[in-house]
Amino acid sequence: MTRTRKASTLTSLFSVMAFVAMPVFSPVSATEQAEPKHGIAMHGEPNYPAGFSHFDYVNPQAPKGGTLKMAVVANGFDSFNPFDIRGVAAAGISNYLYDTLLESSDDEPFSAYGLIAESLETPEDRSFVVFNLREQARFQDGEPITAEDVKFSFETLTTKGHPFFRNYYADVSKVTIESPRRVRFDFSDTSNRELPLILGQMPILPAHYWEDREFGENGLTPPVGSGPYRIGSFETGRSITYERIEDYWAKDLGVRKGRFNFDRITYDYYTDDTVALEGFKAGSFDFRLESSAKNWATAYTGGKFENGTILKEAIEHHRPTGMQGFAFNTRREVFSDPLVREALAYGFDFEWANKNLFYGQYTRTDSYFENSELASTGLPQGRELEILEPFRDRLVEDVFTEEYTPPETDGQAGLRQNLKTALELLRKAGYEIRDGKMVHGKTGEPLAFEILLFQKSFERVVLPFKNNLARLGIDVTVRLVDSNQYIQRLREFDYDMITQVIGQSDSPGNEQREYWHSSTADAKGSRNYMGVSDPVVDALVEMVIQAPNREELVHRTRALDRVLLNGHYVIPHWHLTRDRVAYWNFLQRPAETPKNGVDLNNWWAKP
Structure with a gap:
């Protein structure tokens, strides 16, 4: 639904005061230094002032009424719990049933304003955040939303929920209820400036509802939420209808108008x-x-x-359009060698596909942060080069000497030259052709793999790729499964290659651990689809999370992008x-x- 930090930890107020002679004043606590704010920006100040009436991109006079009918192409649903790794949740559940502490705006890189929380308090170093809850905030059964519900939600999501939450909020060290409507989160890493904002994105669950229920085992019993809609009618696996709550507690707030x-x-x-x-x-x-x-x-x-x-x-x-591409599961031996992954990219003919399949509508993707200032371009220089320099002996030379561009087939040579390049790379990786088959020279193991799909329409993209690789003696199998089976295999990393979209925001942060960090490579259900496990990537991810300002965030993200591209973890597709x-x-x-x-x-x- 996804969001930076300091280069080094700031000296705390108390550390400074230990060396400064003070008159009769008592030391001021960090909490007292954090003034209540209506909103917060990742860097700088939020655009909308306190008490704003509505976001600029909405119509505050929009009439209420009518029915919106939507379609989902999938094999149904079997759960009303979108926060549990088990089962397939019904479409729209998290969007319509659950409110969050803060609400992000769609016309800023990353700013958030009070929803359940009337205000928040966080010091300059963002070592903690306090949320002050609105007195009128209510669950759909009329019960007030309290600090106890916030603490319950955090503890439940990080212990019983999807592994994503555990990683996303890993730097929270303590949760304290200071009053019925005031809750404080302390952080173990004071350089992670994003934490107050991403905690604001946390869906708030009713502790009283789950008191006698086992989280994740309520199946298709409609839960109690706090959002603008409740579940109305539904037909298991076939349809679901949400009904607007007319006396919704937040309907007149600026973030909801x-x-x-x-x-x-x-x-x-x-x-x-x-x-x-x-x-x-x-x-x-x-x-x-x-x-x-x-x-x-x-x-x-x-x-x-x-x-x-x-x-x-x-x-x-x-x-940012992020990255869509053929994703290699590097946990599999066949894709453990970057040279093999690089070679296979030369078998994908984007120019042919764009002309013959896509009516020329697409542009080739060459960054994980495509369509944003965060994308790397040219050769690293200036601050970006300074960031990469300490890792030079652990990176391939291409990171510093070659601008990454995915293989192209424009020109007279076209695919023939690309397949020749692929063959050269495969020979470097120890492969050779025997009896028309690409095999490893030492083991005799054939180069063969499976591409897992759940959309039949994508076969027209995959089959030409398969045929191109067949010319090199590479045996590719294409397997089409239903959406539920696909989701389960994805969670278990039970695939060789998939087609995957890795979305990005204008303000990358903690979610980058979920995508690339070695700690998530073997965590079932994580979004580290390719099994990236590289100490350099780990270090760059932490640098992105800890970026102290927007300018530094851009440099650090470009450096991460460049290293990922030269890891050849995907064969990039296209974007619009x-x-x-x-x-x-x-x-x-x-x-x-x-x-x-x-x-x-x-x-x-x-x-």
């Missing part, structure tokens, strides 16, 4: 995207975010599009800087789209 406008939101499940597309055009649901270039170019035609009954728009956004959406014309959207792009929570139904 003009948002969550539909009376009902329904998700229907489809097992096939082609069927879903036809269902959309027939009026079975109202909004579609299109991921297929072919569909966008050919399928959105006919009378309803011509007369404006259905609208089709490509809406520009300015969010527009959201391709189609929707029925009773839906209306605000005049301004925030930099993060389309957000249906800001839309409404025409009265």
